[in-house]
Amino acid sequence: MPTKILHKEKLIPGRTSKLVLDAPQIASTAKPGHFVILRVDEHGERFPLTIADTDPVNGTISIVYLVLGRSTQLLEELEEGQEILDVCGPLGRATVIEKFPAPKKVICVGGGTGVAAMHHIAKGHHNAGNYVIACIGARNKDLLLFHKELSLFCDEVLVSTDDGSFGQKGIVTDLVRARLDSEGENIAEVVGVGPVPMMQAVAELTRGYGVKTTVSLNSLMVDGLGMCGACRVTVGGEMKFTCVDGPEFDGHLVDFAELRSRLASFRAEEKIEAENHRCHCFEKKEG
Numbered sequence: 001m002p003t004k005i006l007h008k009e010k011l012i013p014g015r016t017s018k019l020v021l022d023a024p025q026i027a028s029t030a031k032p033g034h035f036v037i038l039r040v041d042e043h044g045e046r047f048p049l050t051i052a053d054t055d056p057v058n059g060t061i062s063i064v065y066l067v068l069g070r071s072t073q074l075l076e077e078l079e080e081g082q083e084i085l086d087v088c089g090p091l092g093r094a095t096v097i098e099k100f101p102a103p104k105k106v107i108c109v110g111g112g113t114g115v116a117a118m119h120h121i122a123k124g125h126h127n128a129g130n131y132v133i134a135c136i137g138a139r140n141k142d143l144l145l146f147h148k149e150l151s152l153f154c155d156e157v158l159v160s161t162d163d164g165s166f167g168q169k170g171i172v173t174d175l176v177r178a179r180l181d182s183e184g185e186n187i188a189e190v191v192g193v194g195p196v197p198m199m200q201a202v203a204e205l206t207r208g209y210g211v212k213t214t215v216s217l218n219s220l221m222v223d224g225l226g227m228c229g230a231c232r233v234t235v236g237g238e239m240k241f242t243c244v245d246g247p248e249f250d251g252h253l254v255d256f257a258e259l260r261s262r263l264a265s266f267r268a269e270e271k272i273e274a275e276n277h278r279c280h281c282f283e284k285k286e287g
């Protein structure tokens with residue numbers, strides 16, 4: 001249904017934005033892990049975005065997106081007060097959140113715009129009474145997302161930047177490894193949300209420690225209903241659909257090589273489409 005943008009915040013100008021949407025029905029039922037599928041206008045394609053936060057009292061949800069292909073460029077062109085043609089959700093399976101008694105802790109790892117989705121999951125663990133350590137990483141301090149928001153409820157927020165401009169110099173898996181070494185068996189679960197190489201690195205790291213690891217996959221989606229097969233992934237040797245079986249899976253069972261290959265071919269198509277879109281706009285302006 002048409003959904004009004006109540007608030008827009010450019011988190012990283014020209015690159016990443018956050019929208020607060022007037023979506024009371026979704027806000028009243030969405031749980032951590034759920035996502036929505038959007039269609040910006042009647043010519044636009046359907047694409048998924050994970051819900052970064054909900055406010056059931058005020059009837060709003062927050063979504064965060066990286067301006068990458070044509071669809072997110074169209075979304076970025078909308079301003080406060082305008083409407084998105086269709087926002088459908090909540091979709092997918094909610095995060096399975098276990099209550100781990102002290103001194104057990106949960107590490108939530110986020111990279112890129114995945115930090116926004118991780119924020120919702122981390123909040124779910126916090127609300128369940130778990131001790132939450134958030135680990136977030138970026139290339140530099142200007143690209144860090146949700147540091148302030150996570151600091152409001154997480155027990156600890158650890159930061160890494162590639163260039164050392166904020167937090168520890170290095171990559172986010174360095175932070176996780178250090179905690180796994182120092183905390184030993186107190187780490188009950190690691191949750192990873194972000195670029196596929198990051199989630200794969202987290203899963204490979206935690207495998208050696210035997211720690212339960214959950215990743216949230218960002219597969220290509222079309223219908224979001226388990227009918228088209230676009231979002232298929234292999235988990236534990238079985239075919240799964242990210243939209244209805246996920247988006248969260250056991251990170252130690254995901255075939256990341258297959259996922260990376262499918263996403264790479266999709267991005268090549270997206271780039272061509274974005275180029276075509278730009279050319280078309282240019283022609284219209286010239287005419």
Ligand code: FES
Nearest residue numbers: 222224226229243
């Ligand atoms: S998006 Fe079509 S099966 Fe998942």
